[in-house]
Amino acid sequence: MAESLKLIFLSFLASIGFGLKYEMQKRYLVWAGLGGALTRLLYLILLELNDSRLIYSLLAAMFASLYAEIMAMKFKMPSTVFLYPAIIPLTPGSLIYNTAVNFFLKDTAEMWKYAGDCALTLLGISIGFVLISTFTYYRRVYFLGKDIASHLLHHPHKK
Secondary structure: OHHHHHHHHHHHHHHHHHHHHOOOOHHHHHHHHHHHHHHHHHHHHHHHHOOOHHHHHHHHHHHHHHHHHHHHHHHOOOOHHHHHHHHHHHOOHHHHHHHHHHHHOOOHHHHHHHHHHHHHHHHHHHHHHHHHHHHHHHHHHHHHOOOOOHHHOOOOOOO
């Protein structure tokens, strides 16, 4: 339990640090940290409930993305401002490191094991983001009554 609380607190700090590194406005830093801490908390809970790396990565990423969308609406900011700090705890750094180390040690069996786990984690994170961003996009289209990205399809300079 103490180890989990330590991880959640460190995720909070890491997300704030990420916000500082990329010059996030100071008034949003606590919200960025909260996103990272809550994402880590959910990730740890899902880790206990599910054995599938793909599933718990996907659900945690969906949460981080949904949190970012809610904060974006609340503060009228782009969701990426809150999404990037929130996903810091999901970054599979140790898997990437262990894949590289085993590559250099020429232990191909271990390398492929870590590479596979890393790929599943990244796949889950990617799918989670796509699902939530697609959902929120179509929610905005429905409630606003227009396609908010239609300006991307119109070329005013072409006739």
